[in-house]
Amino acid sequence: MPKEIYLDNGASTKVDPEVFEAMKPYFTEKYGNASALHSFGLETKEALETARKIIADSLQAQHEEIIFTSGGTESNNWALKGVAFANRSKGNHIITTKIEHDCIVNTCKWLGTQGFEITYLDVDSEGFVNPAELEKAITEKTILFSIIHANNEIGTIQNLKPLYEICQKNDVIMHTDACQSYTKAELSAVDADLITINAHKIHGPKGVGALFVKKGTNLGIWQHGGGHEFRQRSGTENIHGIVGFAESVKVAFNNKEALTEMKRLRDKLIDGLLKVPESRLNGPRENRLCSNTNISFMRIEGESLIGYLNEAGIAASTGSACSSKSLEASHVLLSLGLNHEQSHGSLRLTLSKYTTEEEIDYVLEVLPTIVKRLRAISPLGKVIENVH
Numbered sequence: 025m026p027k028e029i030y031l032d033n034g035a036s037t038k039v040d041p042e043v044f045e046a047m048k049p050y051f052t053e054k055y056g057n058a059s060a061l062h063s064f065g066l067e068t069k070e071a072l073e074t075a076r077k078i079i080a081d082s083l084q085a086q087h088e089e090i091i092f093t094s095g096g097t098e099s100n101n102w103a104l105k106g107v108a109f110a111n112r113s114k115g116n117h118i119i120t121t122k123i124e125h126d127c128i129v130n131t132c133k134w135l136g137t138q139g140f141e142i143t144y145l146d147v148d149s150e151g152f153v154n155p156a157e158l159e160k161a162i163t164e165k166t167i168l169f170s171i172i173h174a175n176n177e178i179g180t181i182q183n184l185k186p187l188y189e190i191c192q193k194n195d196v197i198m199h200t201d202a203c204q205s206y207t208k209a210e211l212s213a214v215d216a217d218l219i220t221i222n223a224h225k226i227h228g229p230k231g232v233g234a235l236f237v238k239k240g241t242n243l244g245i246w247q248h249g250g251g252h253e254f255r256q257r258s259g260t261e262n263i264h265g266i267v268g269f270a271e272s273v274k275v276a277f278n279n280k281e282a283l284t285e286m287k288r289l290r291d292k293l294i295d296g297l298l299k300v301p302e303s304r305l306n307g308p309r310e311n312r313l314c315s316n317t318n319i320s321f322m323r324i325e326g327e328s329l330i331g332y333l334n335e336a337g338i339a340a341s342t343g344s345a346c347s348s349k350s351l352e353a354s355h356v357l358l359s360l361g362l363n364h365e366q367s368h369g370s371l372r373l374t375l376s377k378y379t380t381e382e383e384i385d386y387v388l389e390v391l392p393t394i395v396k397r398l399r400a401i402s403p404l405g406k407v408i409e410n411v412h
């Protein structure tokens with residue numbers, strides 16, 4: 025058996041060795057404040073702007089359109105609140121979807137208490153939004169549409185193009201949360217006005233991300249202070265984090281073949297797990313994130329499954345990392361039309377380029393037995409096992 029199998033890469037990833045090496049000097053040797061005018065400052069300023077250029081190029085954006093933040097949560101909060109308050113005189117209507125990450129859901133809830141009206145679009149049984157539904161929902165008061173690009177729980181990758189065309193036609197700003205898809209799916213500056221990305225999902229460090237802000241987008245400042253980041257987001261830049269972020273992007277772009285192999289292993293895992301009686305795949309087969317597997321096992325509690333898998337050396341999760349400690353059914357799975365039982369029996373296994381075939385084979389060997397054992401100790405489970 026491989027020693028420890030990490031299949032929770034949707035929650036966070038291991039830092040690449042190249043990334044760690046690139047970051048090191050910025051702790052103890054190159055530690056100047058990037059706003060300072062002495063050589064220490066100029067050195068870190070140069071590193072900051074080099075990193076910005078790498079990330080801008082990765083999105084075919086201009087360098088001043090990339091604003092560094094503390095991560096996905098901050099970028100999403102800023103995008104929504106920044107657009108909402110800057111465009112209040114135009115309207116107070118915001119559209120999003122029913123399958124957003126909690127940091128969008130809770131920001132929208134809060135905006136609802138500040139006089140904004142929020143419409144949550146339905147998704148189909150695989151998690152896709154119908155562009156016609158967006159068009160129908162837009163009113164003369166609509167100022168913003170925010171949609172998750174690749175869903176963190178079920179891996180559904182939205183086709184942004186038709187959605188953005190509708191927004192542009194109706195003078196609505198479009199934001200996409202691309203934390204899960206960045207470097208793994210096609211994404212560029214032509215896809216939205218605002219794009220959220222972060223580093224720790226792509227083998228970079230935690231606590232750093234960026235917001236792509238297309239030139240001309242009416243976005244208010246949310247974090248006031250000394251005027252860093254083109255006066256748009258104040259706070260001394262996290263240089264070691266930003267350098268690590270850019271390095272992780274470079275490494276990812278230099279190894280696109282890793283995505284093909286990840287997809288092959290993901291498909292092997294999905295096919296193998298669907299052989300377990302009473303199981304179903306959540307999310308689509310096509311247009312699915314190459315790292316994502318999400319399966320529901322009937323008559324099973326996802327939390328118990330995770331405990332048993334952990335004992336077998338496999339790290340998995342039930343939903344998004346932020347909500348996986350709660351026993352509430354996932355709002356994403358319920359939005360697909362799953363009932364509470366199907367939703368509670370869900371298991372998310374998320375791969376990375378470090379995932380090996382040996383690891384997948386081991387999961388496929390032990391998981392069906394664990395499911396069988398769990399069903400055997402539940403009276404309802406016994407019925408199912410006897411049927412199959």
Ligand SMILES: Cc1ncc(COP(=O)(O)O)c(C=O)c1O
Pocket residue numbers: 034035094095096097098100125127172174175176201202203204222223224231232233344345346
């Ligand atoms: C889709 C999505 N958006 C936002 C976030 C939050 O990002 P961060 O952890 O950088 O704040 C995550 C991470 O869990 C995510 O998966």
